[in-house]
Amino acid sequence: MSAGAFPKGAQLEAQINRRRRQGVYLRLSFLGSLMLAILALLTLLANIINSAFGLVALENAVSPAALVEEIGLDPAGSALSDLSKDDLLLVLEGNINNNVGRRLEREQRFYSDSLVFETQTKWDEICAREVDRPAGCSGDVRGRDDVYALVVEQIVQPKALETWSLIDSVLHRSEIEAAAAVSYPDADLVFRSWLSMDFVTSPQSPKAEVAGVRTAVLGSLWIVLVTIVFSFPVGVAAAVYLEEYARDTRLNRLIQTNINNLAGVPSIIYGMLGLAIFVRVLETFTSGAFLGAVDGGVTANGRTVVSAGLTLGLLILPIIIINAQEAIRAVPQSLRSAGMALGATQWQTIRAHVLPNAVPGILTGAILAVARALGETAPLVVVGASTFITTDPSGPFAKFTALPIQIFQWTSRPQDEFRNIAAAAIIVLLIMLLALNATAIVLRNRYARRV
């Protein structure tokens, strides 16, 4: 035995206390790190909310009340926002010049059975063209909300002269009011929620005050639809193959390793793959040309919803496969044995016993993957999201924009009011993601209860 000695008495106590203190400090710093991460999350959310609501100094080119009065209605009784489609069109006819009107009508008609700005003969002539046939010839009709948005955008032309954040608006309201009265004597200082029903239902616009996310939301939904239709069946099939059929061969190991590696490839690389393959090589298919479905001016080459959806499909395919594999692996082996021992074929057993029991897990994984697709931006930029479209996507072969793209574009604009609508758009996106995640959680809980 060596001659050394351990501390005793007061010395020991001091040593132990020192070690305890160290423990407490570091424990606090571990907790602190975690809290910092959570703080970052809260700050991020607070920052968005802070921008999405607040005071605005608004100046209208024409007051809404004056427009209501103009068509012979009482502005006290009916607000502009409550007018019918016919009344709104009266306002529109009375206040914009014919050229603008015709342009709008060629984008999309106002009525299915009559024309407002164009003459019938001219309309028939331009719609008979082989090239440059306007989108309006397809027969889609603008809805009431759309006409209202046009009235606001073209005639009322509200302009945000300055915007304030939510925190400033609440804490320094009086200072802001005083400053605004001096700087913008003609403007109304109003508290505005940039996130509103109008914001959700209005199409894209170059003016932040009237812009909305309808085009982008519909674009996102179309893209995600294509993504699901492609990646869900393929992903589940691949997972079934790997878990149920694949023997331990070199090829099958390669497939598995490859899937794991694909899950780590940066999303922008998928965008480049999509650009080169779907947009360029497969242009005939992704542009819809092979169906003869190209409606003059509606699509532009292969930069369509299909290309975007397939690109995101490839992107989330590894995630769907890996999640589905886990779900399939969790199905007890005894069910497979029982099925096979009854003289069922392998596919009969898989279909009747393995898949039904793996479905909740597969769906949960797939929903989370779709949530990932819904928030992806970079690949869509590369595949070629349109920088500015105001018409709703009409189908898989339409040009597209998407909600994250819209957020990206608005964030990149220097003007404050675009920051505000970017924040509002982020809230819309987060709500969509929240809905998806909630669905996944409900599924997971239901599954957990059953097992």
Next chain:
Amino acid sequence: MNPSAAATVEAIDLTRKPRPLEVLVQGSMFLAGMISILTTIGIVFVLGREALLFFQTDEVTLGEFFGSTTWEPQILEFGIWPLVRSTMMVSLIAVLVAVPLGLATAIYLSEYASERARGILKPILEVLAGIPTVVYGYFALTFMTPMLRSIFGVSIVEIFNVASAGIVVGILIIPLVSSMSEDALHAVPLSLREAAYGLGATKLEVSLRIVLPAALSGVTAAFVVSVSRAIGETMVVAIAAGASPRNWNLGKDGVLTTILNPFISGETMTGHIVRISGGDLSYNSIDYNSVFAIGLMLFLMTLGLNLLSRRFVARFREVYE
């Protein structure tokens, strides 16, 4: 003779019957699995082909690409280093933020937190992981940058800067680091902890000196993956780091004032790809091809890091599973 013995005499047919449905199902599922292989081949082929076209032009050589510190397509200067510099800066800052915070979080969750606290805290981290990167970009530009500017001074911190992007990318990958590290810490057998406690070690000593070293290869894997993720991250840098390559000149420009200065702008590899391909890019132009050359480099870098991290994970699993 009993009845079933009689049945035995009657010949039965055990011969394999054609089952077209089985063959069809298995075949199509195999094809679904092959799509992943095709994807990889597609990526390698597409990036490789366009990059090859890029290097075959007279305007650029491999030597210039890897040797020059000027990226200015307008005057046909294609040196990758300005873009690599920004990418490296952003990744470095991101890792400096994410690894300590993520690891500390993992230690707390794995060693200290009660089951109930874990149940509350882990989903919060998952929320952090589920927020789209474009939202983080918004956060970087509208919160982190103004904050840095108010701390360090408007004259020092540019509106677009790699520090802000790097910090936010770091926040974005905290959940990745923490969940991978936690898995690694969790896999360390309880017996090892008990042995250390048995020798009179405190909880901290057990966590830091026993569990953490035992989980080291798993934690290293998390570190490597986080670098790969930071390099490939796109939207945050596209929004907040700057929209033009920061050319530099070793020898002329100060190392600290320019080359390693985190407060000045600088376009990263991913940021450049997004900006160039987001515009009206004509196919078969040198710009188009150059973007793919950058993409190829990006792909190889991240693939290399991911493979490296898998090796660490594999080594870790070998020991404890």
Next chain:
Amino acid sequence: MSDKQAFVRTTVSASASPDEQTLTSAVETRSLNVFYGSFRAVKDVDLTVYDNEITALIGSSGCGKSTLLRSFNRMNDLVAGARVDGEVLYHDRNIYDSDVDPVEVRRRIGMVFQKPNPFPKSIYDNVAWGAKVNGYRGNVDALVEEALGQAALWDEVKDKLDQSGYSLSGGQQQRLCIARTIAVKPEIILMDEPTSALDPVATLRIEELIQELKTKYTIVIVTHNMQQAARASDFTAFLNMDEDRAGRVVEFGKTGDIFTRPEHEETENYITGRFG
């Protein structure tokens, strides 16, 4: 190898009384070896299972009883890395011939597992599914009733056929699994320690049931419970591990003979509980 074959035959004929001369073989293995990867789990087995008799496979755990049992209906095919050498003759065909369809084999040679494993479906569907996938044409309701009746479960479940199979007790679940197997009208039923997860009362009911089933089916049962083997079987094969941990059949004969006058010391040691 051929010695062993001879040994098996002699054991039977030596003790055979006149009426047992009519024994016909249902399944016969010839120098059967089963491998998991490079590990040999079952070694040089020559064994005959007789029609309408209950054959018990006994032996200590890990000696390859279950593996041997699973090779009778090619369930080992489902285990990755499993490989079979030698022959398993059924209706004069080696079921491991390349042109034999394992699905056909399993339809005729059913299996009941160690732990009750009903499908997470209704009781009715549990019984009807096997018949449906095998293209049964006829009155499925009647078939379900018949199968449940044979499994001595009908009276207990006839009023709740649409309830989940999991709503039953462990013993009932196992009888449901037997009913499910019966419903596809197999010739042979393989049972892999069917009562090991059950309480004594449920075990007794299953044992009684096995006796009743004997009149219609050939039964092979793996058990590590020697009383069960002694009580419930007509023939017994004792398996033991070699030094290389491969299982082989040490002794096969009429159950009475095996338990009262085993020829091998190993058998005697096992039966009297001196090892294992």
